[in-house]
Amino acid sequence: MEKRKIKWGIIGLGNIASQFASDLLVLQDAELTAVASRDFSKGQQFAEKFNAFKVYDSYDLIFADLEVEIIYIATPHNSHAELSIKALENGKHVLCEKPMALSYQDAVRIVEASKKHNRFFMEAFWTRFIPSIQDVLQKVNKGVIGDVNYINADFAFYGSETENKRLFDKKLGGGALFDIGVYPLFLSYILLGNPKEILAKAVMHKNEVDLQTSIILQYESAQAVLHASIVSDSDMKASISGTEGRIHLNSPWYIADGYSLFENGAKEAVFSLSYLGKGYAHEAIECHDCIRNNQIESELWSHQNSLDLSKIVEEIKTQIKLSFLF
Template sequence: MIRFGIIGLGKIAARFAQDLTLHPKAKLQAVASRNGRKAQQFADTYSAARHYDSYEKLLADPKVDVVYIATPNHLHFTHTMQSLEAGKHVICEKPFALEAAQVRKMINKAKSKQRFLMEALWTRFIPATEKVLELIDEGVLGELQSVRADFGFAASQDPNGRLFNRALGGGSLLDIGIYPVYLSYLLLGKPEAIHAEAKMHYTGVDSNCHIELTYADGKSAILESSFLETTPTEAIIEGTQGGIYMHPRFHHCEKLSLEQGGALKEIEVPCVGLGYYHEIDEVISCLEAGKLESAKMSHKDSLALIELLDAVRSLIGLQY
């Protein structure tokens, strides 16, 4: 049984905790919030063995094996480093940190402490993503040519909310643009050239972002993120012999459409629970095998992803 602790008890943490109850080898050992009452309510809802009114108390709990960090973006680095220093294994919500320099320090700390560390980017672990990779590996699409992906919704324009607050690591790129960017990296690798433009909010973060990636072999990716409007939130993957459509919302979709020679095939790829079950299962499998990183979401992958995001931020003038 792997005993989990959760730091930061917002909406994502609640979904994660709900899926945690579905795994036969997982136990929610402890939860922590700066608000003690919130921690108690969360613990009661998701049957956590213990609840704490400080993160430090959770990290001192010897019965917590791995910490899931679901605090706001700007705190991911600090809480990951604190958790590793306390001797805990760590999975941290995306974005892993605000910049590549922080991610490198996190990786180095995990290695020095001999602790497991993984970015909790659930898209990588869902059945739909696994199926897409399987089809590509089988050569069903021929030679991969392009990826188009978007993610957008009309967000509340609250300058103090986490989405538009620069001090909290806000902006569409890191919050939702990371999903299209990650999909392009997963399927096409690192680009040769990056073009990006954005509409900036008066708080200094991007309200929307348009990214074009080109590769040495002629492959390309067009990616969009937006807090200004609801977009299809779909992904279209094209090859020389066919294409795959990842249905909305593509980052946790449960249906694919495969096109080959004018014929269309629908593929159902349901998630277990809310979709977080699959990354939980990966963490448990890795820990049981004594691994310090996941082959599916490796340290190298997280570093490459944040470097891509850093490059885009530089082009659009987004600084933290």
């Protein structure tokens, strides 16, 4: 029996939205019903490229469209919280790009709105739904590498102040921590949970955003050493070490197409797991399943998961003296 199509709307029509929209085309049970941009011509071009039926030059208009079931929010970070809440208030389900908010307080407000209006909300941590990550998590939970006692992960690239102005703009929630630092933090969190102690140091830009941030998460009997940078490059591999072996996720680890497993006393075992489209399709499938099951949150990346991660980021933000208040 063919599943009914879930009708999507997209706001914030940049690069990530383009990749997400291309993945909706891969899914037979997805329809891009409408897109919205304050630049109407940009919206028209986007709609034409990705087969959207309607174009709006106002976010309020797409929120009011009764056909649209779920809104994908891919605007700059500083607008995520208010737009998510407004969409939920208008009866829409929401998939919001990470980070869902620039403060823990705003993250709580979003979750409260989801519960109040009985609408699905998920932070768009696409990495959580990538087959390699799913498989690694299952192996770790089964004890294949014993007790995890060390995680090493980073996310780094050369950002250009002329080409990537958003990254260096405090008003837009720029900086390494919120843009990419959340990825290695996410990996440590899904494997080890909430840390007992957090240590963070950053190199700051004259614009008062962090150019690079290094973090140690201290657990009862484990540590995670993590790094994020928008001014240097890395091989972007991730390693998970345990008492009986270790796992190396292929580069770039956050969208790994496989991993290597080293069990103590055994040779390397290599696993290859492809993903649909550009990798965003998997989180969209999760949204579809949750909406059809009348869930307001995902069991794989729940409201509490997002709140926990937001609280970790909030502590790091405080330690490195990063503030988005004006």
